[in-house]
Amino acid sequence: MAMFFKPAELQPREVKPLDAFPVALPAGSVSGIVFADQLAEEVFVHHLIASALKDGPVYHIGPGALSVRVLEELSESVSNLYAGNAYTVEELMEALRLVEDASLVIVRRFPLLLNVSAENVVELKRTADEKGLFLVLCHPSLELNELDLPGEFGKLFLLPELFDLLAVLRTSSYRGHHRMNITVLRAPAEYVASVGDHSVPIDSLARPFLHRG
Known part of the structure; x- marks a missing residue:
């Protein structure tokens, strides 16, 4: 079937990684x-998972480390957390067929998966839509060209126009205080006004990663 229709939800469920995001x-x-x-990666990923765990299952797909110890500090329970690794886009597509509908799925280092193509990105979007997923494709970049962010997203995600949210996250610190600096390039319709640059304090959010015993 080439297309399908379904009733539009007036108040769809939403997830925020940080209150100030x-x-x-x-x-x-x-x-x-x-x-x-x-630091930006760990704060975002762990707090997004903690925020979503109270409402249902969360799936973390590596490669990429995840600290259950930190999540136990941030969440009442981690019993809804499932973790696994995918190294090819075929393995990722198979995993997405197994996850529960309406769940959060975080995929780390997505651009490094083998055999990623534009067709795969379309299928990922289709799967997220049909299953009502919160699908988050992440990547840490040590050589990000800040002067051409649209070009960077095109290289990393192939069809960035299909994405509902595109954002770059960085942290900065000054005299022991930390902030997360966020550049939103694309946002869901209700958040178009948020396209641009933002800076939010994250001292308490970063503490579990900076003060380990």
Whole structure:
């Protein structure tokens, strides 16, 4: 079947990684997130998982490390958390067929998966839509060209126009205080006003990663 219709939801479920994050992720969405440093990646991923765990299952697909110890500090329970690794886009597509509908799925280092093509990106978008997923494709970039972010997203995600959210996250610190600096290039319709640059304090959010015993 080439196309399908379904009733439009007036109040679709949303997930926010941080209270001060300028955009919420709607159900059925695909997000492309690029991290310019590791602290930005860990804060975003772990707090997004903690935020979503209370509402249902969360799937973390590596390769990429995840600290269950930190998540136990951030969440009442991690019993809804499932983790696994995918190294090819075929393995990722198979995993997405197994996840529960309306769940959060975080895929780390997506551009490094073998055999990724534009056709795969279309299928990922279709799967997220049909299953009502919160699908977040992430990648840490140590050589990000800040002067051509649209070009960077094109290289990393192939069809960035299909994504509901495109954002770059970086952290900065000054005299012991940390901030997350966010550039939103594309946002869901209700959050178009959030396209642009934002900076939010993350001292308490970063603490579990900076003060380990």
